[in-house]
Amino acid sequence: MQHEQLLDEARILLDMVERRSTSLTESVMQLDAAAYADPGLFQRERSELFRNHAQFVGPSCMLPEPGDFYAFGDTGIPILVVRREDRSLAAFVNICSHRGAPLGEGCGQARKNRLLSCPYHGWSYDLDGNLVGLPFGKEGFNELDRATLGLRPLDVQEKDGLIFVMPNPELHFDVNDVLGGIGATMSGFGFDRHHLFGIKRVETAINWKLNMDTFHEFYHFDALHPDTIATMSYNNICHYRQYGRNHSLSSPRIGIEALRGQDERDWNIRDNVSFVNYLFPNTVIFVVGDHFQTWRVYPIDQRRSVVYHSMFVPELPQTAEAREQMEAFFQMINDVAVREDYALVEKMQVAVDSGIERRVHIGRNEPGVQNMHRQISEVLAPAQVVRLQR
Ligand code: FES
Numbered sequence: 001m002q003h004e005q006l007l008d009e010a011r012i013l014l015d016m017v018e019r020r021s022t023s024l025t026e027s028v029m030q031l032d033a034a035a036y037a038d039p040g041l042f043q044r045e046r047s048e049l050f051r052n053h054a055q056f057v058g059p060s061c062m063l064p065e066p067g068d069f070y071a072f073g074d075t076g077i078p079i080l081v082v083r084r085e086d087r088s089l090a091a092f093v094n095i096c097s098h099r100g101a102p103l104g105e106g107c108g109q110a111r112k113n114r115l116l117s118c119p120y121h122g123w124s125y126d127l128d129g130n131l132v133g134l135p136f137g138k139e140g141f142n143e144l145d146r147a148t149l150g151l152r153p154l155d156v157q158e159k160d161g162l163i164f165v166m167p168n169p170e171l172h173f174d175v176n177d178v179l180g181g182i183g184a185t186m187s188g189f190g191f192d193r194h195h196l197f198g199i200k201r202v203e204t205a206i207n208w209k210l211n212m213d214t215f216h217e218f219y220h221f222d223a224l225h226p227d228t229i230a231t232m233s234y235n236n237i238c239h240y241r242q243y244g245r246n247h248s249l250s251s252p253r254i255g256i257e258a259l260r261g262q263d264e265r266d267w268n269i270r271d272n273v274s275f276v277n278y279l280f281p282n283t284v285i286f287v288v289g290d291h292f293q294t295w296r297v298y299p300i301d302q303r304r305s306v307v308y309h310s311m312f313v314p315e316l317p318q319t320a321e322a323r324e325q326m327e328a329f330f331q332m333i334n335d336v337a338v339r340e341d342y343a344l345v346e347k348m349q350v351a352v353d354s355g356i357e358r359r360v361h362i363g364r365n366e367p368g369v370q371n372m373h374r375q376i377s378e379v380l381a382p383a384q385v386v387r388l389q390r
Pocket residue numbers: 096097098099100101118119120121122123
C-alpha cells in the first residue's frame with residue numbers, strides 16, 4: 001500500500017477509535033445454517049469456486065528463482081506452478097504422462113533448475129512441460145510420440161506480486177477481473193520481495209465457509225481472544241473496502257492513539273494498523289507489523305476443511321536464536337487460530353450437523369463475512385442453492 005493510502009487508513013481508524021465505530025453494511029444478512037453442511041451445495045462449490053474459478057497460489061516471492069515450483073492438489077485438480085528460465089511462470093496439471101504420479105509436492109526446486117523429474121519411474125519434463133527424458137524409452141515405449149506427452153498446461157498469471165492459477169485446463173481468466181483492483185492497493189506491501197519462512201497445514205472438522213467466516217470480522221476478539229488478540233487489537237473496529245469480489249479490512253492496533261500527538265510525517269503506520277485482505281474465494285492475507293501471512297482454506301468435504309497458514313518475512317533469520325524466536329511467533333499465531341477459533345468453530349459445525357433448522361445472522365458490523373457469502377451466492381446463483389436471505 002502506498003504511503004498516502006496508509007496515512008488515509010490511519011486517519012480513518014483513529015477517528016473510528018475515538019467514536020468507537022466501525023464500517024457498517026446497509027442491513028443484517030441471514031443465511032440458512034444448512035448451507036454449511038449441504039452435500040449438493042458442496043459439490044457445486046467444489047466445481048464452480050475451486051475448479052472453474054482462478055485460485056490464489058501465493059505471493060511472487062514464493063517462487064523467487066527459475067526452477068522453483070509449488071505443487072498442491074487441494075482444489076481437486078493436482079496443480080504444479082513453476083518459474084521458468086525467463087522468470088515467467090508456467091502451470092501444469094500435476095499428473096505424469098506415464099502412469100499419473102505427481103511430479104512434486106509443496107515447495108521444491110526442479111533438478112538442475114531445468115527438469116521436473118517424476119519420482120516413480122523418472123520420466124522428466126522441462127520447465128515448459130515438454131517430455132524430455134524417458135528411461136528405457138526406445139525399448140519400452142517405442143510406439144509413443146513424445147511430442148504429445150507433455151504436461152497439460154494451465155492458465156497462470158502473476159500481477160502486483162500475486163500469483164493465480166485456473167485449475168480447469170479448459171478455462172482461462174482475466175487477472176484484472178480476479179484482482180478487482182486490490183493488487184494495486186496492496187502492492188506496496190512488497191509481495192515480490194519477502195521470503196517464505198514456513199507453511200503450517202491444519203485439518204479441521206469445519207465446513208470451509210464456517211472456517212473462513214472467522215477471518216472476516218473483529219467482533220469476536222474480546223469474547224473469544226481476551227488474553228491474546230484482544231491485548232493487541234481493538235475489538236469490533238475495522239474499516240472495510242470492496243475490490244471486485246475481494247475486500248480489505250484495516251484495523252487499529254492497541255496504542256494507535258499515540259499517533260495523535262505526533263506529526264503525520266513521523267507516523268509508523270505498519271506498527272499501528274493491521275490489514276486482512278480477502279481474495280475470493282478462499283484466501284486471506286494478513287499484513288501485520290513488518291511481515292505478512294496467508295491463510296488458504298480448501299474444502300475436503302461439506303464438513304471438513306484444510307488450511308495452509310504461511311508466513312513471509314522481509315529477512316530470513318540469520319541465527320538459530322532468531323529463527324527460534326520467529327518460529328515461536330508463527331506458532332503462537334497458529335495456536336490462536338487452532339486452540340481458540342477452531343476449537344469453538346468445530347462445536348458450531350456440530351450445531352450445523354444437528355439438522356436443527358435455523359438462520360445464521362451476520363451483522364451490519366460484519367461486512368467481510370457478508371461479502372464472502374454474497375460473492376459465493378452470486379457465482380452459484382444459477383443453481384439457487386445458497387439460500388441467502390436479506
Ligand atoms: S508415473 Fe511418472 S514416470 Fe512413471
